[in-house]
Amino acid sequence: MSDLTNLTLAELRDGFRKGDFSAVEVAESFNEAVAGADALNAYVEKTPELAIEAAKAADEARSSVSLKPLSGIPLGMKDLFATEGVLTSAGSKMLGNFKPPYESTVSANLKAAGAGMLGKLNMDEFAMGSSNETCAHGNVISPWRREGSNAGITPGGSSGGSAAAVSARIAPGATGTDTGGSIRQPAAFTGITGIKPTYGRCSRWGIVAFASSLDQAGPMARTVRDCAIMLENMAGFDPKDSTSIDAPVPQWEAGLSSDLKGKRVGVPKEYRIDGTPAEIDALWDQGVEWLRDAGAEPVEISLQHTKYALPTYYILAPAEASSNLARYDGVRYGLRETVEGGGLHDMYKATRSEGFGDEVKRRIMIGTYVLSAGFYDAYFTKAQRVRALIKQDFRKAFERCDMILTPTAPSAAFGLGEKTDPLAMYLNDVFAVPASLAGLPAMSVPGGLDKDGLPLGLHLIGNEMDEQTVLNAGLAIEERAPSIQLPEKWW
Amino acid sequence: MSVTIDQVRHIANLARIQLSDEDAERLLPELNNILDWVEQLGEVDTDGVEPLATVVDQQMRLREDKVTDGDIRDKVLSNAPEPQHGFFGVPKVIE
Numbered sequence: 152m153s154d155l156t157n158l159t160l161a162e163l164r165d166g167f168r169k170g171d172f173s174a175v176e177v178a179e180s181f182n183e184a185v186a187g188a189d190a191l192n193a194y195v196e197k198t199p200e201l202a203i204e205a206a207k208a209a210d211e212a213r214s215s216v217s218l219k220p221l222s223g224i225p226l227g228m229k230d231l232f233a234t235e236g237v238l239t240s241a242g243s244k245m246l247g248n249f250k251p252p253y254e255s256t257v258s259a260n261l262k263a264a265g266a267g268m269l270g271k272l273n274m275d276e277f278a279m280g281s282s283n284e285t286c287a288h289g290n291v292i293s294p295w296r297r298e299g300s301n302a303g304i305t306p307g308g309s310s311g312g313s314a315a316a317v318s319a320r321i322a323p324g325a326t327g328t329d330t331g332g333s334i335r336q337p338a339a340f341t342g343i344t345g346i347k348p349t350y351g352r353c354s355r356w357g358i359v360a361f362a363s364s365l366d367q368a369g370p371m372a373r374t375v376r377d378c379a380i381m382l383e384n385m386a387g388f389d390p391k392d393s394t395s396i397d398a399p400v401p402q403w404e405a406g407l408s409s410d411l412k413g414k415r416v417g418v419p420k421e422y423r424i425d426g427t428p429a430e431i432d433a434l435w436d437q438g439v440e441w442l443r444d445a446g447a448e449p450v451e452i453s454l455q456h457t458k459y460a461l462p463t464y465y466i467l468a469p470a471e472a473s474s475n476l477a478r479y480d481g482v483r484y485g486l487r488e489t490v491e492g493g494g495l496h497d498m499y500k501a502t503r504s505e506g507f508g509d510e511v512k513r514r515i516m517i518g519t520y521v522l523s524a525g526f527y528d529a530y531f532t533k534a535q536r537v538r539a540l541i542k543q544d545f546r547k548a549f550e551r552c553d554m555i556l557t558p559t560a561p562s563a564a565f566g567l568g569e570k571t572d573p574l575a576m577y578l579n580d581v582f583a584v585p586a587s588l589a590g591l592p593a594m595s596v597p598g599g600l601d602k603d604g605l606p607l608g609l610h611l612i613g614n615e616m617d618e619q620t621v622l623n624a625g626l627a628i629e630e631r632a633p634s635i636q637l638p639e640k641w642w
Numbered sequence: 643m644s645v646t647i648d649q650v651r652h653i654a655n656l657a658r659i660q661l662s663d664e665d666a667e668r669l670l671p672e673l674n675n676i677l678d679w680v681e682q683l684g685e686v687d688t689d690g691v692e693p694l695a696t697v698v699d700q701q702m703r704l705r706e707d708k709v710t711d712g713d714i715r716d717k718v719l720s721n722a723p724e725p726q727h728g729f730f731g732v733p734k735v736i737e
Contacts, residue, residue: 252717351698364696390705394698462680473657480658482730487723495735496658504660512659516669517676519657520645530680535693537686542694574675590697 155180156320160224160377163323167209167223174209174223178202178267181225184321185269190642193315195230195288196238197270205267212265219265220384227322229313230271231278232258232368233357241359242274242309244287245485245506255357256389257326257368264384269322273312276508277476278333278361281579282570283311285510290567293341294319294638298604303567307337307560313371314341318637324372324381328358330365331464332560332583335595338371339559339608342597342635344625345371346378349616350590351396353382354389362471363394365464365587373637375596375625379403382618398616406619409627412446414620417552421457422582424561431558431607434598438556438609438628445627450552454544459537460585465577466521466534467588472511473518479506513573542589549614554624557582559595559608582610592618596625597635606635644674 155177158166167174182199202225209222233239233251240246254262262268275285282305283291293306293315306315310327314337317325327334329347338345346369353368360366370381383403389395418439423432439449481487481502488501507515521530548555561581570576586593592615595608609628613621645653650670654661661669715728724731 249721252714252720390703393703394696396698396700397703456686459683459686462683465676466680466683477658481723482732483718484721485723489733493733495733498733499658500660503658507659513669513672513676515657515659516650516653516673520649520653520673520677523653523656532693533683533688534680535695536688536691537683539691539694540686540688542697573672574679577676588697 156184158323159373160323160380161374163224164221164380167213168218174206174213175203177223178206178225181269181321181323188319188321188642191292191294191315191319192289193273193291193312193319193321194227194270195240195273195312198237198268202267202269205262205265209265219263220380221261222265224265224323225267225269226261227269227272227313227316227325228258229310229326229328230274231328231359232326233359234258234268234271238271239359240287241278242276242286242288243506243508243511245479246359247287247486249484251357253357256354256391257358257385260385260387261326266384272316272325275309275311276511277359277472278309278328278330279472279510279514280308281332281336281576282565282567283308284567285508287508291315292567293564294642295341295564295605296638296641304564304605305340305567307340307564309333310345310371311337314338314343314345317341317343317371317373319642320637324370324377326368326385327371328366328368329587330361330468331587332580334369334371335583335593335608335610336560336580338595339606340564342606342637343371343373344375344378344594344596344629345369346382346594346618346621347587347592348382348386348618349396349592351394352386352618354387354392354395356389356391360475362468363475364471365468375622375629376404376407378594379407379622401619403619403622407626408623409445409630411442411624411627414447414554415450415552416442416447416624417452417548417555418449419452419454419457419548419555419557421454422557424581427558427561430601431561434607434609435556435558438598441628441631442556442624444631447624452548452551452555454548454585456537456541456544457585460541460588461577461581463534463537463541464580464584464588465517466530467538469514469518470522470531471518473515473522476511476515479503510573538588541585545589545591553614554620555612556624557610557612559583559610563601563603563605563607586612591615592621594621594625596628596632598628598632600635644677645670
């Protein structure tokens with residue numbers, strides 16, 4: 152039965168429809184694989200019964216021809232999505248016992264499309280981190296290892312549990328969220344595919360908030376096609392999210408085509424950054440050639456404020472986070488710590504000091520500072536102005552090209568514990584953050600392996616609302632890149 | 643601009659985070675490193691540029707001012723650390 156876990160989401164869907172196997176067989180295979188993968192620490196809560204329940208419904212629907220788009224597919228859910236009656240901890244001790252009485256719109260959409268849930272996936276606390284070393288539930292260990300080494304490797308972050316689960320084949324697909332690269336960087340680090348759609352495509356309702364003007368949900372899966380299938384069933388207008396885009400969801404899977412004739416691919420010169428390993432630049436050049444081979448014409452473009460994207464992000468995201476995380480005060484949900492004889496103020500402080508980890512506290516502190524009287528204009532408003540310039544750079548660039556190609560991350564996955572300086576960790580998002588600030592759709596697809604045998608990703612950025620071009624270019628790369636063998640089970 | 647240890651304590655107080663002296667000492671250089679680094683935004687000429695708060699190019703939607711949800715008190719309180727008599731319980735506020 153375990154061979155079912157090797158199939159892609161599309162193969163599972165189609166095989167189930169043809170009658171090659173039942174949905175319950177699929178769910179059982181994955182439940183078994185999940186149960187045997189504790190060493191990766193990818194799941195923080197397993198829900199095998201929910202996977203089986205959805206599978207039974209799918210098997211019944213198959214006989215009554217009322218199949219739904221994701222009937223027969225079990226999925227992993229990042230622990231940032233509120234799931235009714237099931238632990239939703241956002242990777243934090245603060246929400247260590249939180250069971251929402253409601254369901255996030257994205258997870259509800261997937262459920263309504265017939266998908267089952269295998270469990271909740273580990274992540275950096277409140278999605279703040281690039282390595283899954285800030286989780287209250289302990290680090291996620293990537294199924295990947297450097298050649299000839301058993302040292303633990305990070306799966307990236309913050310959607311590291313999702314990335315590890317898909318690459319270890321303990322989920323055929325998983326939800327992720329991306330604020331400054333949290334889908335794309337872990338996808339690149341684990342040899343899988345992930346897309347962040349245009350800001351507003353997926354409802355943020357019921358997703359634990361980090362930085363509201365940037366947060367966006369998206370799928371992580373083995374192939375471009377699988378991402379298209381999942382995204383179609385996650386996206387859609389939601390009146391409960393004031394930033395939700397009121398537009399129909401395109402049929403991205405049906406629109407897939409790797410013929411890029413007549414398309415221009417922009418190569419931004421500012422993304423050539425000193426200190427980037429030669430193999431990353433070489434992969435980037437190779438990616439341009441693959442797209443040229445698919446019919447696209449490369450053009451050099453300029454995104455002149457690229458250098459300022461990271462500092463802009465590290466003002467805006469902590470500022471929004473400090474505001475969003477003010478709700479964790481010990482009153483309505485989550486942890487409460489009281490002080491003997493203390494009042495309300497003491498309770499707030501004790502609760503927040505106990506409930507938040509170091510990285511979250513650091514960002515709340517930065518955010519509180521940049522929003523405080525006297526500094527608001529110098530930092531926050533200034534960053535919002537630079538953000539406008541970054542968006543304008545992209546707008547101009549898309550007058551000259553249809554998509555932009557860059558590397559996803561400046562390195563392959565690093566070892567757990569190897570990066571200890573917070574600033575050095577932030578620099579890991581250098582290629583991913585600009586598209587987040589501009590709200591553009593962006594995707595990482597596997598491009599090859601580095602000298603240690605670890606995966607490297609290529610990054611495609613598209614114009615607003617144009618996920619289709621991003622997916623199509625992703626498919627063109629996927630068809631040409633050497634196919635990546637996912638790691639053999641050692642866990 | 644760099645922050646002093648007293649400012650770190652002040653920010654922590656505003657953020658309702660309790661810091662030990664040791665925490666404050668550890669955070670001081672970390673925060674200053676990050677703040678020094680974001681200072682580079684000063685190089686960018688942003689005169690006449692409108693601050694961008696949201697990337698979604700659409701009008702804010704209004705909805706009818708009526709209750710669409712409700713009568714779920716027990717659900718709302720289901721995760722409260724100390725609900726009392728159908729309310730959120732908190733430590734005594736008024737002496």
